[in-house]
Amino acid sequence: MLLTPDIVSAVASTGASARVAEHVAPRFRVGDRILVRNYNPATHTRLPGYLRGKRGIVEADYGVFAFPDTHAHSLGEKPQHCYSVxxxxxxxxxxxxxxxxxxxxxxxxxxxDLV
Amino acid sequence: MSKPVSKPESDPAVRTRALESILVEKGLLDPKALDALVDIYEHKVGPRNGAKVVARAWVDPEYKKRLLSDATTAIKELGFSGLQGEDMVVVENTPEVHNLVVCTLCSCYPWPTLGLPPVWYKSAPYRARAVSDPRGVLKEFGTTLSENVEVRVWDTTAELRYLVLPERPADTENLTEQQLADLVTRDSMIGVTTLGSSAPTSASKH
Known part of the structure; x- marks a missing residue:
């Protein structure tokens, strides 16, 4: 959708959440010890390189969101949980x-992945 | 006698202009719409919104509770919502924990409460060093924290947007909510400074 001047004000005040209203089972629970995958796609990702292969603990489950790695390339929302780790x-x-x-x-x- | 080297890659303004002209050429962007959007975030929405949220949290414990448990809804109560504030998280500074926000992958920032991000927030050095050397970055902003304070860095890698709730400065019991809001700075809500930071935070009252 092209952003035109007449809809700018409405778009700015309502926004567009990337949350997906779909029930998807979480792969992790708060308190789980995790290992970040050694994942290096040549295409869009929101995984910062400095986390690859590192261990952390799930602190909060923020709910279900569109997965940026597929969504950015029109390959579907692939809805899944996003966590604070x-x-x-x-x-x-x-x-x-x-x-x-x-x-x-x-x-x-x-x-x-789970450790 | 070294000559200055040109460094277009390090200049976000040049890159942004190049991207804008390509998008306009391809018919994917209406420059008038972009101007209207920038106007909103430069003149109508800015860090004074966030300051009002912080001051309300300082004077109203029930509001603060709502803010820390469901920030998006609590911020909307004060009339602030929309683009880049759809899913908000507020993190509270305490005598034990100091929060600092960065977006290492780009420049994600809570627009409805802080407006558009400052240039340094988008710069590669801030983005790299805020995660790997947060205390060094804080020092450059004039913020020295005790070794006993945990520095907690929030890397905005997904769809959540973060706002820091700074500690209320000492001796402000008699100020009105508006006067308190006037004390709150943009940088304190990103977490690079504290308020009344002439005194180290470890000296603040418990």
């Missing part, structure tokens, strides 16, 4: 990182 700074950056600091990253079902 906690990683320690040490897991990502090694021993010189603070042992107190952490990161929270939004990770889709298809990017990870």
């Amino acid at each position: 906690r990683f320690t700074a040490r897991e990502l950056w090694g021993e010189t990182a603070s042992d107190r600091d952490t990161l929270r990253v939004d990770v889709f079902d298809d990017y990870m």
Whole structure:
């Protein structure tokens, strides 16, 4: 859909959520220990490279969203859960990182496996 | 006597202009619609919206509870919603935890509460270093935190948009909600600064 000046104001105030109102079973539960897949697509992805092969813990389940890796290429919504996953700074950056600091990253079902 | 090297790749403005002209040429973008959109986020929507949300949370504990459990709905109560704010999460700074928001993959940012992101937020160095060296980045913004404080970085990689609820500065008990909102800065809601950050946060009252 082409954005035209007459609909800009309405589009801006309502937005367009990528949530999908479909029941999809989550692959993970809060508290699960996960390993991020070593996944390197040449096409669109929302998995940051620095997470590949890293371990984290699922902190929250945000619900069901369209999967960007397929949706961006008109290959379907492939609806799935997106989670807040906690990683320690040490897991990502090694021993010189603070042992107190952490990161929270939004990770889709298809990017990870249970440890 | 080295000559300055041209670095078009590092200039987001050049890249944006190039993308815009291609999209217009292909008939995928109406430049007038783009101007109208930019006008809304430059002149009508901005960080004063987020400041109102923060001040309300400081004065109204019930509102704060709603804000932390369902941010999208609580923010909409104050009239702020729409593009890039469809699915909001508010994270609270405390004496133990300092939150910092980044989008390492692009420049995701909560438009209805903060407007358009500042240039540094979109820059490659901020995006790379906010995750790998958050304390170094914070220091460059004049924010030094005690080693006892956990720095918690939120990388906005998916559809959620994050707003930091900064700690209320000390000695502000007598201020009105509007006066409190006036104290809240954009940078404090991204998490690169604290409010009243001349004093380290570890010294704040528990």
